[in-house]
Amino acid sequence: MKYDFAVIGGGPAGYVAAKKAASAGLSTLLVEKEKLGGVCLNEGCVPSKTLLQAAKTYHHAKHGSVFGVEVEGLNFNFVQAHAHKNQVMDRMRGGIAGLMKKYKVEVVKGEAVLQSGLRIRVNGETHQADDVLLCTGSSPLIPPISGIDSKGVVDSSGILQLEQLPEHLIVIGGGVIGCEFACMYASVGIPVTVLETLPEICPSLDKDIAAVLREELIKKGVDFKLNARVEAIEQNYVRFTNGVDSEEVRGDLILVATGRKPNVNNLGLEELGLDFDPRGVRTDERGATNIPGLWAAGDVTGQAWLAHAASRMAEVVVHNILGRDDMIRHDKMPAVVYTSPEVAVVGLTKEDAEARGLHVKTGRIPMAINARYLAENPKEAGFCKVVMEAETNRLLGVHMVGGACSEMIFGAAALLETELREQEIEEIVFPHPTTSEVMKDVFMAVR
Ligand code: NAD
Secondary structure: EHHHHHEEEOOOOOOHHHHHHHHOOOOOOEOOOOOHHHOOOOHHHHHHHHHHHHHHHHHHHHHHHHOOOOOOOOOHHHHHHHHHHHHHHHHHHHHHHHHHHHOOOEEEOOEEEEEEEOOEEEOOOOEEEEEEEEOOEEEEOOOOOOOOOOOOOEEHHEEEEEEEEOEEEEEEOHHHHHHHHHHHHHHOOEEEEEEEEOOOOOOOEEEEEEEHHHHHHHHHEEEOOOOOOOEEOOOOOEEEEEEOEEEEEEEEEEEEEEOOOEOOOOOOOOHHHOEEEEEEEEOOOOOOOOOOOEEEEHHOOOOOOOOOHHHHHHHHHHHHHOOOOOOOOOOHOEEEEEOOEEEEEEEEHHHHHHHHOOOOOEEEEEHHHHHHHHHOOOOOOEEEEEEEEEOOOOEEEEEEEOOOHHHHHHHHHHHHOOOOOOHHHOOOOOOOOOHHHHHHHHHHHHH
């Protein structure tokens, strides 16, 4: 069959692109080898956030006495938490399938291989399209550690299948995935040890934010071993070194959360002359590859590793195919860590900005000055930090740690995208009492 547009991969890049193109009138093919929704919906964002909410609810109930809530016989039913997770995933998958049907996207289940001339081979048939979007996502990166394939060692997809709580969870890697799972298990009373090679967790975050997150997770019972290079896994023991001494820690469940790698294999890419390597498919800021008509978006490009970034990259591609100039702005991409407290950031850190030669000023306000925050999060530390260009008062970045951050960060992203200056920000009304008022307070404090 011949289509206007074909998409390989049905994750947050693929289904967004397919819907957008089809709704603009392009005949559209979407090929997905597993389930619609990709890693995000089936083994990433959605299931992990649903289970995190279950753990958070338990933790709130257990520590509710400050609010006058006292529960006897409290129990965490992990099987029920998984049942809820599965219902959420089923419903969202149904929603995507419904959208594809509504916009008449031809969905084919199978493993696609790209061929020259923008042809796609799937299930023994060959299709062709004027434009093809490659958005095959990413997979967990498993480091070459002896014993890593032992029983009891799982990756971020595998751990989401387990309906039984372990006695002790060891997490290798103190990044975003490691911290989210550490928070989830610690919140329901499971001892957790996180082994991180670097001197601080979540290396991409503002350092003060990472330190507060670490301290808050310690309060929940997470034990962090920093500067810990894992040497081997043997029969539930993980041996690690700080460069001088070796230590070991025992756990019946070991999560490997040491990053992800783009899915670039078995797609026929080598034969096409496509500019790619194991770090991803190279594109320009429109999502165009070096092959005319072949575009890429999402984790397969090795950039951002975020579902919403993938969707936005896909939207940019479709806009350009439809003749509208658009480009991805990674430096204005919000990111969230869904721990308790949450972390939400957008834009440059002070260090990023200074590395670009900018002269910056920063302001920081504790969340605890805010009535709503204090009412809802009496025991959790948090703060909001802004980074501005000193000469122009141009907003460069907003970095927050504290409950409800994830729901506020889009506001900061909008301020960055629209390049509002301090006087215009001052004229925006932030509703009272909301935690978002902290953002206005810090803008006003820093000028
Ligand atoms: P990451 O890059 O965030 O963190 C991996 C961590 O593992 C790093 O801190 C690294 O220093 C450490 N590490 C690497 N090898 C190690 C070893 N041998 N021993 C000990 N530590 C080691 O990767 P991730 O947490 O696996 O997440 C993958 C990607 O997915 C990230 O880019 C992340 O931003 C993204 N993601 C985002 C969200 C979200 O937005 N909430 C959720 C999940 C994943």
